[in-house]
Amino acid sequence: MTPIDNREVWLRGPLPExxxxxxxxxxxxxxxxxxVQALAKDFPENKLWERPVGVASVGFHLQHLTGVLDRLFTYARAEPLNAAQLQWLANEGKPQENAETFDALLQLFSQQIERALAQIQRTNPETLTDIRGVGRSQIPSTVLGLLFHAAEHTQRHVGQLLVTVAVVRAGSA
Structure with a gap:
C-alpha cells in the first residue's frame, strides 16, 4: 500500500476543521x-515570462492562480473587489515588484491558499446555497458554486502551468 504522504491529498483523509x-x-x-511547489525546483528564472508558441507565461499562471482565488473567495463572502485586487488583475502577466521570481510568486500563491483554507473553515455549510454576485455585473452564483469554481479553476491553471513549464524547460535544455 502507498504511504499516506505519497498519496494525492484527497486520498489522505478528511482535513480537520x-x-x-x-x-x-x-x-x-x-x-x-x-x-506547483514541485515545479519550483530548478526552474530557469530567465524563462518566467517567456510565452512559448504564444501561450500564457509561467509567471502569468502563477499570478493568476493567486489572483483568481482571492477574487472568487471575495465574491463568496459577498464583498466587492477592492482597488488592490483590481490592480492585481490588471497586472497579471507582467512582472511585479516583490513578485519577480518563481519562488516569490509561489509564496504569494501559498499564502492565498492559506487564506482560502481559513475562509473555508469559517464557512457555515448552511450558507452554501446562498446567492452571491460575481463581477461588476453581479452574475448570480452561490457560495458553493464560487468555492467549487475556485478549486476547479485552480486545477485547470495548474495543468496549464505543468505543460508550460515542461515546454519552457525543454526549450532551455
Whole structure:
C-alpha cells in the first residue's frame, strides 16, 4: 500500500476543521499547491515570462492562480473587489515588484491558499446555497458554486502551468 504522504491529498483523509461538503475544495487547493511547489525546483528564472508558441507565461499562471482565488473567495463572502485586487488583475502577466521570481510568486500563491483554507473553515455549510454576485455585473452564483469554481479553476491553471513549464524547460535544455 502507498504511504499516506505519497498519496494525492484527497486520498489522505478528511482535513480537520473543514466542513464535510467543502473537503473536495480544500483537497484540490492543497493538491494544486503541492504540484506547483514541485515545479519550483530548478526552474530557469530567465524563462518566467517567456510565452512559448504564444501561450500564457509561467509567471502569468502563477499570478493568476493567486489572483483568481482571492477574487472568487471575495465574491463568496459577498464583498466587492477592492482597488488592490483590481490592480492585481490588471497586472497579471507582467512582472511585479516583490513578485519577480518563481519562488516569490509561489509564496504569494501559498499564502492565498492559506487564506482560502481559513475562509473555508469559517464557512457555515448552511450558507452554501446562498446567492452571491460575481463581477461588476453581479452574475448570480452561490457560495458553493464560487468555492467549487475556485478549486476547479485552480486545477485547470495548474495543468496549464505543468505543460508550460515542461515546454519552457525543454526549450532551455
Amino acid at each position: 473543514i466542513p464535510a461538503l467543502l473537503q473536495p475544495v480544500a483537497h484540490a487547493l492543497l493538491q494544486a499547491r503541492e504540484e
